[in-house]
Amino acid sequence: MNTNVLQLDHLIEGFKLSCATEGKAAKTIEWYTCYLVKFRQFLESRRMPTDVAQINRDHIRAFIRYLQTEARCPRSDKLLSQATVQGYVRTLKAFFSWLMREEYLANNPMAGIPVPKASTKIINTFTDDQIAQLAQGWQRPNGNNSRNLAILLLMLDSGLRVSEVTGISLDDVDLEAGQIRITRAKGGNERIVPIGSVVRRALWKYINYHRSRPLTDNVTGLFLSERGLPLTRNGVQQMLRRQANREGITGVRVSPHSCRHTFAKNYLLNGGDIFSLQRILGHSSLASVRLYLNLFATDIKKQHQRYSPIDILASTTRISSVIR
DSSP, X not given: OOGGGGBHHHHHHHHHHHHHXXXXXXXXXXXHHHHHHHHHHHHHHTTOOOBTTTOOHHHHHHHHHHHHHTOBOTTTOOBOOHHHHHHHHHHHHHHHHHHHHTTSOSXXXXXXXXXXXXOOXXXXXXXXXXXXXXXXXXXXXXXXXXXXXXXXXXXXXXXXXXHHHHTOBGGGEETTTTEEEEOSXXXXXXXXXXXXXXHHHHHHHIXXXXXXXXXXTTOOBSSBOTTSSBOOHHHHHHHHHHHHHHHTOOSXXXXXXXXXXXXXXXXXXXXXXXXXXXXXXXXXXXXXXXHHHHHOHHHHHHHHHHHOHHHHHHHHSXXXXXXX
């Protein structure tokens, strides 16, 4: 076999093409590529082989240790999070498994290398007061305010990813049925997401009175900029951050993903079940949804204080006399 064929840079391109033909999301492929390029750069910097037939477990373990102790985030200059390190290792596992399936390798050097554990962190979500602050700042009836308020309420009521929000077409919205068809979902799977009456009213007002005129007939997006072009993911992110800065909101990462976490938390605390939550969020695995049960420990403690079986029993029966 031509040895150039086994070089990492060549095989990374092949892996990208394979992922695309399998229907993996563009963002997933982008992450895979970035992580694999960093792996190749590490090997080159340490004068280690970049021929996959010569890469062994020691080389891979050295890279993982580098990620855990030396590699830093470009923006914050902080060490990589445990979750990011996990992402690198999972990418390597996917890549080397693909090499095995394509018969580039006879043995998988990732076999037996576990994904490093990551501690579970409590995710800060928007409080009710913070949601009210964000919403009230967009109360004045004009095009951008109506659009921004509709987006905020939609994300908090449905847990949609920002890419899904910006991918909604006008024809995807069925206000009468109270649902939106999501066609640009992660993994390429379409789904129907229900919306509440408040969001339906906000969308109706935006669509009928404040939606910008599309720049061309080909522009079918629901949420448009003042120029009549589809609103971008970055546009939504910046919109939220500017509003949070104006309202002085702190203590929570202001982002579309925080809206998604806030929805999941409130859905569960209001009595929703993880099975329907899985369908609404568009997760392929129930394990991903179960994480939410562990992420909101503070809120769960408050709920327990409110609904404690023994406390309630003690307040209504003679058992209270037993424990005085």
